Amino acid sequence: MSSTPEITEAEVTNAVYDPFDLFTLFAEGSIADGDQEPAPALPVANPSPPTDARHPADVMHLHVPAAPTLRRIGNVAYFAAKGKAYRLRPASDGSYIAVSITTDERAAAGATMKATAAQVWHECGAGTDPAPPRVEHGQDHMGKPTAAVRGENEQSGLSLSIRREQFTTACPRCGGSGELKSYRRVNGGVCFRCEGDGIGMYYTIDEAVNAVYRLDIEARARADEKAIAAVRKKWRLETFDAAHPDLAELFAQATHLPEFAIEMRKLICKGRTLTECQLSTLRQMATEDRTRRATAAEREAERVAKVEASRPAGAEGETVSVTGKVTTRAEYSSGPDYRPRRKVRIVVDDEAGVQVIAFVSTRAAAGVRLGNRVTVTGSVADPTARDLVTLAIQSRLIRAKFTTT
Structure with a gap:
């Protein structure tokens, strides 16, 4: 009986294992597959606690x-704090006053412009560093830990989840799925930004807190720049309107600006100077717009006068006869789809305040044409019905009969 040779620790350390030998052992049954249940997975600990x-x-x-x-901007000094713009104006005693642009209220006063701006800066809290972002821990539907890092700005937070035993953010392009369904025809829809992993960035808690803090600082700066940009844009438009009052009327009163006028307005907001050709085109548009608005005002006045002068053709159930001009003749289909019936809607106006509307068959409307003068006789079904477009009274008639005059 041979004894089992002892193997020293050095031999184990320096041993070289052949993958084929391991496969042979598995095939012979020395390494069993599924003989015992795998050990339950331990809960994943927080891989990056704040340190x-x-x-x-x-x-x-x-x-x-x-x-x-x-x-x-122009001849006035401005500054922004916490997303609000302020104007500095000199006082009678030689000091300076900071006035809010939105509310036109006095915010602070100081000996110099810088001192006044600094006073408003610290009073509104813009001179204080943002508070450290808060970390909210939780678990996903699989019991894995998650973390949410929230800053003072709602748009500057980070949502972290466990991927490869590290906190990660989802890929901003695919949302963490690793694929784009709309591009399945291209390499199976794999997201090229994350290469199918669905991972945007790897973070530790400390790195996420610092990143959110930096986003809070940048958000404050963007808000202040946006407030100053709005003031600068308003000043440029007011300057252009003062130099070209005829074009100011075009930009202020036109309901639907042409695309060319919109592009020119964008150039003005950017501080560009328009050429004479561009100004000439805008003046022509302004003239056309004034003519269009004058015509629309005349039509509206006529409509209002027509509505005020309109009256019912008679009482409900009364048989009336109205002689006037056919202002509307429209054919339409009525009845079920398998057996439609052609009908005609006819409106007659006597040009004295009485309008009647009738829905008749094509046979009853034979010979009635748009613009003809006819006499319609029928029973009043709804004396106070109104036109949906002009809102004038159009009494609805039933059993209407037409006679061409």
Whole structure:
């Protein structure tokens, strides 16, 4: 009986394993497949707990400015704080006053423009660094830990989930699915940005907190730039309107601007100077717009006068006869689809305030043409019915008969 040779630790460490030998052992049954249930998976621990207790501003050396940047638009100084624009104007005693653009209320006063702007900057909280983002831990539907990092701005948060034992964000292009259904014809729809992983970025909790803090700082700066850009855009439009009052009427009163006028307005907002050819085209559009609006005003006045002068043709159930001009003749189908019937809608106006409408068959409307003068006789079914377009009274007749005059 041979004894089993002892194997030293050095031999185990320096041993070289052949994959074919392992496959042979598996085929012979030395390594069983499925003999025992696999061990239950342990819950995944938080792979990146927060370790840095310092403020993100101290970690990243990123702080908000101590004072706002003054912008000169025209001959006036402006600045923005917390997304609101303020105007600096001189006072009678030589000091400066900061006035809100939106509410036109006095915000602060100081000896110099910079001091006044700095006072508003700190009073509204713009000079204080954003608070550290808060971390909310949770679990997904599979019991894996998740984390949500929220900053002071709702749009600057990060939602983290476990992928490959690390916190990750979803791919912004495919939303974490790893594929784009609309591009399945291209390489099976695999997202080229994440290469099918569905992973956008890998984060630790500290990195996510610092990233959200940086987004909060950038969000404040974007809000201030947006407020100043709105003031600059308004000033440019007002300057152009003062130099070209005829074109200002076009931009202010036209309900539907032509595409060319819209493009020219965008150029004005960007600070561009229009050429003489562009100005000539805009003046021609303004003239056409004034003519169009004058015509529309005349039509509206006629419609209002017609509505005020309209009256019923008679009482309900009364038989009446109206002689006038046919202003509407429209054919339509009525009845079931398998047996439609052609009918005609006819409106007669006596040009004295009485309009009647009748729905008759094509046989009853034979010989009645648009613009003809006819006499219609029928019974009043609805004396106060109104036209859906002009809102004038159109009494509805039944059993109507037409006679051409």
